[in-house]
Amino acid sequence: MKITIERAALLRSLGHVQSVVERRNTIPILSNVMLKAENGELALTATDMDLEIVESVPAEIAQGGSTTAPAHTLYDIVRKLPDGSQVELDSSGDNGLLTLRSGRSNFKLGCLPVEDFPQMSGGDMAHRFTLAASDLRNLVDRTRFAISTEETRYYLNGIYLHATKSRAGEAEMPVLRAVATDGHRLARVEIPLPYGASGIPGVIVPRKTVLEIRKLIDEAADRIEVSLSETKIRFGFDTVTVTSKLIDGTFPDYERVIPTGNDKVLEVDSRVFASAVDRVATISTEKSRAVKLSIDRGNLTLSATSPEAGSATEELEVSYDSSPLEIGFNSRYLLDITQQIEGDGARFIMADAASPTIVRDVADSSALYVLMPMRV
Structure with a gap:
């Protein structure tokens, strides 16, 4: 040569x-x-x-x-x-x-x-469909923060991609859904189902593949071709082809984790809220990173305490009409989720201090996040 x-x-x-x-x-x-x-x-x-x-x-x-x-x-x-x-x-x-x-x-x-040199590219891919680069970026960016890094639960070490139906009001719409969870928080994001993707199997795309794909998306053309079999996935960019083995495991039934009976609704300005959480969390201990939310009608008090550093509180005006509630969260997880909210408003749908909380973007129904509370 x-x-x-x-x-x-x-x-x-x-x-x-x-x-x-x-x-x-x-x-x-x-x-x-x-x-x-x-x-x-x-x-x-x-x-x-x-x-x-x-x-x-x-x-x-x-x-x-x-x-x-x-x-x-x-x-x-x-x-x-x-x-x-x-x-x-x-x-x-x-x-x-x-x-x-x-x-x-x-x-x-x-x-x-x-x-x-080992060859991986062989093998027939039964399913093929094309995605807009912006759609793939959306699926990856809004779920990857929740991928588990715990190697023993290897089936959570990636993004679960599958075709399903989503209820929009009375109608059901076919969607391509990406889900990631580490047991403490869950991210679920969907886009309209691309043509040709209706029969795809549910697959778990490994974390390393997700990170490599994300680097290439910004340099990609408008469309990305995705090919899929039971064991492999391939992404075709302009001059680059990425082929990856899939995680051989069963992703848990994530729908069971998403609560349906939560009745307390808190709406906040996501940017103001994130800044306040970040400030108050400066005091929280490195290990727990706990922040307490004390919610009453129209008012939210964020607080954190630690034996070494002292305490911090900050008050925010919010939209809330239910009975008073005190609930604690890991501040890092709260910030990870609020950073995914592109609109101005974040909606927290809660039940009590011990039950999972749903977080949604007020302006965008395609994404849903679940966050487990912690004792504070």
Whole structure:
């Protein structure tokens, strides 16, 4: 293989693919990126066996072929080359090395055989549909904060994606729904069901895949093609294809967690509320991060105390007509949810100090959040 490529184009593609490669690998080939030159393009592939990213970038090809090179080392070299430079990659010698030349710089990198590089892309994907980039961003951004990081509950370590029906008044509408929960809070967001997605199985997309997809969405074109089977999911961007294994587990029946009998409704200005929670929480202990809400007609008092730091209170004018209520929440979780509310108003629908609370965006019915209270 012998090619010449613009430094900026190579750096951008290496930046996308190398983030999949783990820093510490027991299998040496997984530390490498595969480079394949053909038909006027260089295809870069990186994988960790669960997730694979392939990106194609235009290149001047003097000699086609393929090789593998250390992903992070190659990325660091290209990153440090001057802007606007041309990079020549040459693995045509029989010494098993990749030579990188740019200006007066010359590097030789050890390669591993292409035959050892694992292939993930195979297999037929039975379901295909297209999503607007803005819709996928919406599903990811408004649920990913609630993904569990507890490895023992591996089936919660991702976003559950499925087709279902949502009740809007009297009518039922088909929707694509994303759900994430860590047992303390739950996020449920839906968009109108895209054409072709009606028969998809319910799947759990792993956290790492979600984070990699999110990085690519902002650079994507308007539409993203999603392909799906029982065990894998593939996202097709302009020049990038991301293929991921799905989490092999059963997502819990989240509908059972969403309370239906809550009757106390509190409405607040979400930005004013979030700022007040943030201020008061400065006093709360690092471990519990507890903030107490004391609610009475038209009035909300936020308070926090800690044996070391002292106490804090702040009062807000709110809309509330039910009996007085005192309830405590983890301030970090409260802020995570209020940050997802794009309109001015947040609606808290509560029952008592020990029952789950529903939080909604007053201006947008497509998202619903559930938050477990805590003793304060």
